[in-house]
Amino acid sequence: MQIQPSDLGLIARVATLGKRYGSGSGQVTALDDVSLGLRRGEFTAIMGPSGSGKSTLMHIMAGLDTPSSGQVWLGDTEITSLPDSALTVLRRRRVGFIFQSFNLVPTLDVRGNVLLPFELDGRKPSLDERMWIEELYEVLGLKSRLGHRPHELSGGQQQRVAIARALATRPDLVFADEPTGNLDSRTGREVLGLLAGASAGYGQSIAMVTHDPIAASHADRILYLADGRIVRDAGRSTPEEIASFMLSMETAA
Amino acid sequence: MRARLKDQIPTLLVALLAGTFGVLLLHVTGMLAVAIAADSVTGDSDTVALMLPVVAWVFIVIAIYVSAVVTSNTVATVVAGRTRLIALLRLIGSSARAERGRIAREGLAVGFAGAAAGILLGTLAAFGLERVAVASGVMPAVDYQYLNASVLLPAIAVVLTTWLASWVGSRRVLRVRPIEAIGQAVESDREELVRRRGRNIAAVVLIVLGTALLAAGIVVGLVRPEGVLIGLLGGILSFSGVVLAAHVVMPPVLRLVGRLFGRSPAARIAAENAVRNPERASRMTIGLVIGVTLVTTFSVTMESYRAMIHAAIEAQPEVFAGVEGMLNVTIAIFAVLIGFSALIAAIGMVNTLSLSVLQRTRELGLLRALGFEARQLRGMIVAEAAALTVAATLTGLVLGFVYGWAGAQALLGGAQGQPVFVFPGIPWAMIGILIVAAGLLTAIASIAPARRAMRVSPVVALATD
Numbered sequence: 001m002q003i004q005p006s007d008l009g010l011i012a013r014v015a016t017l018g019k020r021y022g023s024g025s026g027q028v029t030a031l032d033d034v035s036l037g038l039r040r041g042e043f044t045a046i047m048g049p050s051g052s053g054k055s056t057l058m059h060i061m062a063g064l065d066t067p068s069s070g071q072v073w074l075g076d077t078e079i080t081s082l083p084d085s086a087l088t089v090l091r092r093r094r095v096g097f098i099f100q101s102f103n104l105v106p107t108l109d110v111r112g113n114v115l116l117p118f119e120l121d122g123r124k125p126s127l128d129e130r131m132w133i134e135e136l137y138e139v140l141g142l143k144s145r146l147g148h149r150p151h152e153l154s155g156g157q158q159q160r161v162a163i164a165r166a167l168a169t170r171p172d173l174v175f176a177d178e179p180t181g182n183l184d185s186r187t188g189r190e191v192l193g194l195l196a197g198a199s200a201g202y203g204q205s206i207a208m209v210t211h212d213p214i215a216a217s218h219a220d221r222i223l224y225l226a227d228g229r230i231v232r233d234a235g236r237s238t239p240e241e242i243a244s245f246m247l248s249m250e251t252a253a
Numbered sequence: 254m255r256a257r258l259k260d261q262i263p264t265l266l267v268a269l270l271a272g273t274f275g276v277l278l279l280h281v282t283g284m285l286a287v288a289i290a291a292d293s294v295t296g297d298s299d300t301v302a303l304m305l306p307v308v309a310w311v312f313i314v315i316a317i318y319v320s321a322v323v324t325s326n327t328v329a330t331v332v333a334g335r336t337r338l339i340a341l342l343r344l345i346g347s348s349a350r351a352e353r354g355r356i357a358r359e360g361l362a363v364g365f366a367g368a369a370a371g372i373l374l375g376t377l378a379a380f381g382l383e384r385v386a387v388a389s390g391v392m393p394a395v396d397y398q399y400l401n402a403s404v405l406l407p408a409i410a411v412v413l414t415t416w417l418a419s420w421v422g423s424r425r426v427l428r429v430r431p432i433e434a435i436g437q438a439v440e441s442d443r444e445e446l447v448r449r450r451g452r453n454i455a456a457v458v459l460i461v462l463g464t465a466l467l468a469a470g471i472v473v474g475l476v477r478p479e480g481v482l483i484g485l486l487g488g489i490l491s492f493s494g495v496v497l498a499a500h501v502v503m504p505p506v507l508r509l510v511g512r513l514f515g516r517s518p519a520a521r522i523a524a525e526n527a528v529r530n531p532e533r534a535s536r537m538t539i540g541l542v543i544g545v546t547l548v549t550t551f552s553v554t555m556e557s558y559r560a561m562i563h564a565a566i567e568a569q570p571e572v573f574a575g576v577e578g579m580l581n582v583t584i585a586i587f588a589v590l591i592g593f594s595a596l597i598a599a600i601g602m603v604n605t606l607s608l609s610v611l612q613r614t615r616e617l618g619l620l621r622a623l624g625f626e627a628r629q630l631r632g633m634i635v636a637e638a639a640a641l642t643v644a645a646t647l648t649g650l651v652l653g654f655v656y657g658w659a660g661a662q663a664l665l666g667g668a669q670g671q672p673v674f675v676f677p678g679i680p681w682a683m684i685g686i687l688i689v690a691a692g693l694l695t696a697i698a699s700i701a702p703a704r705r706a707m708r709v710s711p712v713v714a715l716a717t718d
Binding site: 177 | 351
């Protein structure tokens, strides 16, 4: 009997993961033998300079891209061999996404965007889920905006809607891709506080890809990627520590 | 999410036109049948009453076929514009089938709306025509029932073909990958290339087989009149092959036409735009190619026929007295009927061009940021529309000329008892009309997109989403 990721307290795991583009002499290695596990309930930041492979890693862990070699688990499900239909259901029920450019559906109001994952699943949220969503509206300060369309909201408000949508289904893991990249620094800090709060208060597992040391300083754990490899696995750090390590990586390269 | 109504207006318009045309034509032939039956001279003959609906249906089927091709291309354009939204929904967990189903359902609803409005408009138009014809004494007053079930048939056909065409046109949805919602650079899709190879092989097989049958039809036509039926089958097969291979056929023609517009930056970019995406270029032009081919085929065949009749009149004036006038009226009526299909095709092109410009706002913003004047941008859009129209018209003329001559040869090659070579008649009037129509079409097709392009601010090129 194989040990399951959940036995180790992991919510996601990758083993000897490789991703290569092209072939022959023009081949580019985006990920090179990466193995890691994300712990349940933790807010993990994946740091690295541009081109370090951090976005590729996130895409593969979320089942959006396929690896050239290696395996990926979400919970106890090995997802590398799953057909598209199973991946679709997995994304709908067990994964949440938050992006740099918010990616809300422009024709739907706030409520419609948040309830979209349920609608795609062909069901109404249960009473328990409705109460959870009401709580999210409250915590994220969206109560008075439920009938607004995305274009009527500020960037920070749009990102709060995206967070509500990502958390609404209580997914195993929320992926956040540079969630503060399009926000001013004050609004960005608020959004990061909300993510950290979701992790600390509700035990939501979050994986955030970023190259911003301040954003990463809100995380419980920081993984550093460079040239497709994990080069450091650190605990909570100050922005200064993160920035100086990033600088040392740049100068060493 | 909720149907974006604006995207569906072109499809609605095409369904409406096809529906109106079908209903109107059936009403008019129905009226004529009543009038003929009431007439003491012709009333005894069943032939005309039987032939009228058959002829009507031939033209209805052609119109519906053209509108189906136009609609599937419009839907494909709409899907291309919605790629990011579809990718986002896929990312959040919608299945490809659900997304495709949504678009097909929109098509069904639009087909319904178009067909219902078509019944109304077609009936009103028929009623108006009847009043005018009776008042001017062309037709005696007839007791015609407007409420008859037969006019539901073209409406049902329009609903079903709009639905089917939406389904066919939305197959690109299946290739939208969730990652396209976030990724800037997207790998080329290998699946697409494989699919294309299959399509190319099918196209070549159809063209070779169709051409062989067309040749066989001509040879058989030298001795027997049935040759034209073999030729017709060959024509349908080979033309379907050309339609399938449009993404290979159209770019070289477009490139050639593009050279005619000179070397100014606007003209060069317009020419490149027209060929950059072969799939899009063929989507935008193929409807019009079909329309022009139909019109040309028909006119060339008719012109050859007319030339033959003229020769016969000169040889035996007393036998063929009065034929000339009737021939002209028949040709004119048929030309109007077939011209309607070309009109649907033209409307389809106007719509796809507008949509494709709307979808390229960012790119237009980039050109503005790089220093294009609004005026140059307008010139570019007009040149692009002209390149598409001219290329489609030229291709249609060449194809139509070949098919028209083959049809005339197969039909008339053995008509005088011995095998003869039929000289293709050149329908100058029709060519003139087509050229004027092409110019008009270019102007109409570029008004809305050009105005839109001139309003684009350079800043949109720099926006992230």
